[in-house]
Amino acid sequence: MTAQRVVVDPVTRIEGHLRIEAMLDGKGTIQDAMSSGTMWRGIEIILRDRDPRTAWAYCERICGVCTTVHALASVRTVENAVGITVPPNADIIRNIMFLTQYVQDHVIHFYHLHALDWVDVVSALSADPAATAALAQKVSPHWPKATTGYFSDVAATLKRFVDSGQLGIFANAYWGHPAYKLPAEANLMAVAHYLEALKWQKEIAKIHTIFGGKNPHPNYLVGGMACAVDMQSDNAINMERLNYVKGLITQAQGIVENLYIPDLLAVASFYPEWTTYGGGLGNYMSYGDLPQNGIGDPSSFLFPRGVILDKDLSTVIEVDPTDPEQIREQVAHSWYTYPAGTEGLHPWDGVTEPNYTGPKPPYKQLDENGQYSWLKAPRWRDKAMEVGPLARVLIGFASGRDEFKEVVTEALGRLKIPAAALFSTLGRTAARGLETRLAAHWLRAEFDRLVANIKAGDQRVADTSRWEPATWPAECKGFGFTEAPRGALGHWVHIKDGKIANYQAVVPSTWNASPKDGKGQHGAYEAALLGTPMADPKRPVEILRTIHSFDPCLACASHVFGPDGEKLAEVVVR
């Protein structure tokens, strides 16, 4: 094998448009990598001069896969700017919608976006249904569909589908690649559960519909939520609606505990080598979320806030996203220009001037020494950071939170691997599952909290005292955030005379998929690919495994405009 460059474009089973170029040495090991976001929409520019109360809807359209997260960050941002504290019910309903999104999104990611990196669909054809049923019963004793008849039906479905000659989304993939290690029965079980999860995901989404009217893209409201609560009304959140939500939560808990987690651990047990690849940066950041005492009290968050550096779990460092010294974005390798002499800018002072310097399409390759992405390179104290499930789980674990320690310790014990194994591709994929367990549990806890608060006589869902822009200061700034399923998400707004003067977002996939910065430090995707051996560079399963472990979401990758509405500043959204 000679040294070569592998290009994967489009990277599929993600949201948006991502291109990966990897440079391999003569042994087929990745020596250098480039992550390029190949779309830009400029939503933050579009937000200028608009009514801040409507910003959530524009922002929500940044992404329809992680729907709700930008809407949530946006209403919090505007509330922060104009000084609104939402009623407890609104915080709790938002938490329920947030957790619904986690459970739905993470399960879809595992089965429909990531599983085919580990599961060989063709191999499933040779599985013995009886043996598959035995395996399934062993893996998950409480999941009812684990009979020989059930798996015979699934196998027959699969066989006839393949025999039809129309392979649809499964065509021309990497079946039979030496990197696939599952026995046929495990593959058949996973294919069956791919279909089960596809059927189920539309159910959990109904929680968004109940509170927000639709999914994708449910409605939010600056000041609280629009779904009135009234136990005496047949036309509000009432007992019937609450019972509906409760049933969906119970169903979701069953899916997580009896389908997702058992499958995750079963698949993981066949790929121990992937606890040694894909670790990457070793720096992790979380803004925290799930307020129990209002968004102004981070100590009450169920997901704690913090930074971990160099895989050091003994120390969790404080993070302040409003501190201009901490978060800055660079553009050395991005298709933007900054004023001369500027290296990095805090989102408050950001500038977004698109300046495409890449090759004229159609092109074969990008230049790793030049600018090569529509994503900027956000850095925390000049360090590249990884955000997302692994960051949250590690920060929760390192912060000494019992719930995190419990799920992490149990999973490590069952897989018989040390904590250091978490710093890997598989660790990232496992962390997503572990936090989904917590999310399903918290979903019920938040539901109970909502009922308790209503029972205590509080039916309020919105504070409208500052709904009218006339009640706002002539000029104000706000910061809002959430922990999106893919990681730390921040929005910054500057409001003047009741209108948006500047709006900026720095989104999770910008952190993770960022290109190199001015010092040549790789972003998280790039760093995670280094050192990974590829068995067959023409069929890039290994690259897909690591990139998918981050759950890329590229639509958010846009930029915004400047501080006083004068210059284009920037917002990175993904």
Add this chain to the structure above:
Amino acid sequence: MSSSGRPKTTYDVLRAHGVDRRKFLKFCTLTAAAMGLDVSLVPKVVEAMETKPRIPVIWLHGLECTCCSESFIRSSHPIAQDVILNMISLDYDDTLQAAAGEQVEEIRRKVIKEHPGEYVLAVEGNAPTNDGGVYCTVGGDTFLNVLRETAEHAKFVVAWGSCASNGCVQSAYPNPTGAKPVHELIHGKPIINVPGCPPIAEVMTGVLTYVLTFGRLPELDRFHRPKMFYAQRIHDKCYRRAYFDAGQFVETWDDDGARKGWCLYKMGCRGPTTYNSCSTFKWNNGVSYPIGSGHGCIGCSENNFWDNGPFYDRLASIPVPGIEATPDAIGGTLAIAAGVGVAAHFASFMVKKGLDRSRGQDTEAEE
């Protein structure tokens, strides 16, 4: 995986999947019902499913947020699995495709080459046209080129969602990338616009199954929208319409009217100007829709809705069938009524009477 022979029909595939004829007929009946077809048309559905091979579909993604794909897989009748495995052959789709990179682009080229004039092009998102289209590239080429190349030999084009049909959020002022909807870029091809951000899941699968069943495009209005799903305003069939007619409105969020579920018109609801099926089908298998959960409609299936004024601003005029009443006129009626000491419900009655009359006129006009 080998590829062998002629594509099989939906019935072949279902039968092969262990579905017996009785179940198959039931499936056809439900499909017909989902499309609002009379029971007498069920045999046509059966015939279509029995004789037509699965049609190849190329599903492209441009500048978008993937909410359309997410909505599509929320469909409850038919469920996404049935559509993907039994009804169409989803040969190219960035979001669900197992293969990536060169392997997936190879599939796209192969479908174009082997099935010219036979495959359906489904487009989610739109194409940036500024600066040579560099704001969205796929496989190293501009999405604009990919779209044109794929559309050239397509049987017809389905423009999913508001991005592809109208432009949606990235084409809102000042449209930094010059994003344009499909119908402004592709000419000489039948295009079905299925607007909404996203469209309702069952509307998406309903459009596809209609075409598969009847072998022709649904009847389209002048904006290329299927009349079967976009002929009526949300307001026309809103379950809160009675409160509008009675003059009972939510005045501020979370007020008594909000808890009673009164009309959201004064909170900016765009139901009166928005053509969509939300108030009839509702969302996520009939669970609710925006108005049903207390927030006004933001008009997401209408052309240029992002630039039609802040969506919390009350509509300047309320189109009701047959007349264009201004809210001021209605408010004026109420004010005068109140001013002379007439009970509010009498004013409501007057408004209602006026609306009834206008509906009558509308009917006559149609006749």
